[in-house]
Amino acid sequence: MRVDLFDFDLPPERIALRPARPRDSARLLLATGTEALEDRIVCDLPALLRAGDVLVFNDTRVIPAQLEGRRGEARIGATLHKRVDLRRWQAFVRNAKRLRAGDVIDFAAGVQASAEARGDDGSWTLAFLGEEAVEVLLHRAGQMPLPPYIAGKRPTDAQDQSDYQTMFAARDGAVAAPTAALHFTPDLIAALDAAGVARETLTLHVGAGTFLPVKAEDTADHRMHAEWGTIDAATADRLNAARAAGGRIIAVGTTSLRLLESAAGDDGVVRPFSGDTAIFITPGYRFKAIDGLMTNFHLPKSTLFMLVSALMGLERMQAVYGHAIANDYRFYSYGDSSLLLP
Incomplete structure (x- = not known):
């Protein structure tokens, strides 16, 4: 596909330079199938999911890279x-x-x-x-490796040492945060527990390649940088059991999604995984392991905007991003979030 199909105009003032406080007060744009978009906030999440659903988090920890x-x-x-x-x-x-x-x-x-x-x-x-x-x-x-669209606007400071880590960060190795999980707080997790929403963790050490622009004119000519990840057997078994029981697997962030899809066979079964993945998901891809995605708003012509367009359809995601820009959503790593349920 032509890369310019994934371009859009983003006003510079929509780029968030600091996260929302508290973290779960960030806005959340709900996109479900072809239904009307809903403007919510992250702490509404327990009401938007069902008992038996599973949120899958990336427990990588950002190093001073x-x-x-x-x-x-x-x-x-x-x-x-x-x-x-x-x-x-x-x-x-x-x-x-x-x-x-x-x-x-x-x-x-x-x-x-x-x-x-x-x-x-x-x-x-x-x-x-x-x-x-x-x-x-x-x-x-x-120093903390803030994304260039933040570091280019202001210097890294002591607040970023905590702001740019998720509450799940446990395994050193990432040079970029799995930013969808930055919105979670202990209070939100307690509310999700009470609603019967389960959670699992995997590890994908996010590389700096996530910030690189796609320079090719066609997606077929773009080369992804490999990242190392792991899913253990017990986690894979619980995910498969939850899905077999009717629960939905909701990836929290594109990093969790990419590792789940790397670990799943064509039968949709998630298997233990340990190694590199360079999976590149574009429209036409058939998702095997996930039923939804919580993710922030991504850069124009980025591999991540291509991924969400594969999940929801390019025309639908153009409408989602148009709504977000028109309604003053905050973009990128420290910005607001979306819940995408195809």
Whole structure:
């Protein structure tokens, strides 16, 4: 499909620079089949779901993956996006034309990394030097990797350390938050429990590739960056049992959805999964594992807008986004949310 079919005009003032407070007071746009759109708020969620439904959250935790350093006199910026092994990460590098294989980059607080090799996608493999665990080094030298559409408008600050983590964050490895889950609070979870809505967690370590624009003119020519994820056998069994009993599987965020779809067979059964996924979902895709999606509002011509268009239909999502823009919904990572039930 032509990528320009997924373009739309978004006024800059619709981009949220801070989350709603409390988190579950954010707006929620309900789109069910072909029914009229409904303007709700996130804390209405227990009334919009049914007993027996299952919300599936991503429990990845964002690491301080944004690094600033020098190679000689050259300033070098690095955003880690995928772990290779205990000491090596793939990274998108700013001012990469000043970098050669074998160069050592000096980051803050005495943290150093050797530039090993440049990949076909332009990213670099960085090997962190020394004996300390890379996690320790990142917490000493790194910053929270806010999306460019926020970081370009204001600096990262101490508030982002908590704002850009979900309440489910448990497993270090993401360089971008699974932002749909940012709206959840203990009070909302208690209300969902009381309504009989179950929840499960999986892990997909979100990479910085999620922010990259689609540069190809046709979706068939776009290459997705791989991300690592896992679903254990017990979780897969509970999801399959819930669906067999008539419950709906509602992915909280596109990251949860993509891993569930990667783990499901054509029979709709979710199986244990551990490894990389580079699944790219566009209109025409047949969903196997999920019955709905809670997600924020995405960038024009992004792979994520393509995904929601695959779920609901492009014309329907154009109407949803048109309504959201006209009614002052807040967009992107810190913005409002939608509940999509095809």
